[in-house]
Amino acid sequence: xxxxxxKHADLPGTMTQALTLYGIPNCDTVKRARTWLAEQGAAAxxxxxxxxxxxxxxxxxxxxxxxxxxxxxxxxxxWRKLDEASxxxxxxxxxxxxxxxxxxxxxxxxxxxxxxxGVTVGFDLAEFSRRx
Numbered sequence: 001x002x003x004x005x006x007k008h009a010d011l012p013g014t015m016t017q018a019l020t021l022y023g024i025p026n027c028d029t030v031k032r033a034r035t036w037l038a039e040q041g042a043a044a045x046x047x048x049x050x051x052x053x054x055x056x057x058x059x060x061x062x063x064x065x066x067x068x069x070x071x072x073x074x075x076x077x078x079w080r081k082l083d084e085a086s087x088x089x090x091x092x093x094x095x096x097x098x099x100x101x102x103x104x105x106x107x108x109x110x111x112x113x114x115x116x117x118g119v120t121v122g123f124d125l126a127e128f129s130r131r132x
Contacts, residue, residue: 049104
């Protein structure tokens with residue numbers, strides 16, 4: 001789908017531009033979010049961290065929008081497998097950004113860039129319902 005593909009363009013108040021969902025395809029939360037969005041008929045572009053990496057300009061925007069601390073998934077396997085020194089080195093936006101670029105799986109997923117410019121992290125059904 002293209003970035004300007006309509007979603008029910010004939011219905012007032014509905015999303016008319018594609019959102020971008022960032023994540024990895026084998027993540028259960030990403031799968032649930034993608035399935036739910038498809039069921040709603042939402043125009044969505046999927047950006048696979050594993051294949052395409054983490055876009056640096058997008059990462060800076062996410063950090064500005066939601067904070068670096070919110071983006072780090074401290075419950076995930078990737079974080080837990082980091083050595084203690086690496087975990088303790090994540091203390092600010094710069095160090096968190098470097099880790100997220102090097103280890104995209106440490107990012108809490110999905111990250112969604114909404115057509116209105118908003119950014120959300122994780123799959124919150126109420127938030128997604130409000131936005132679609």
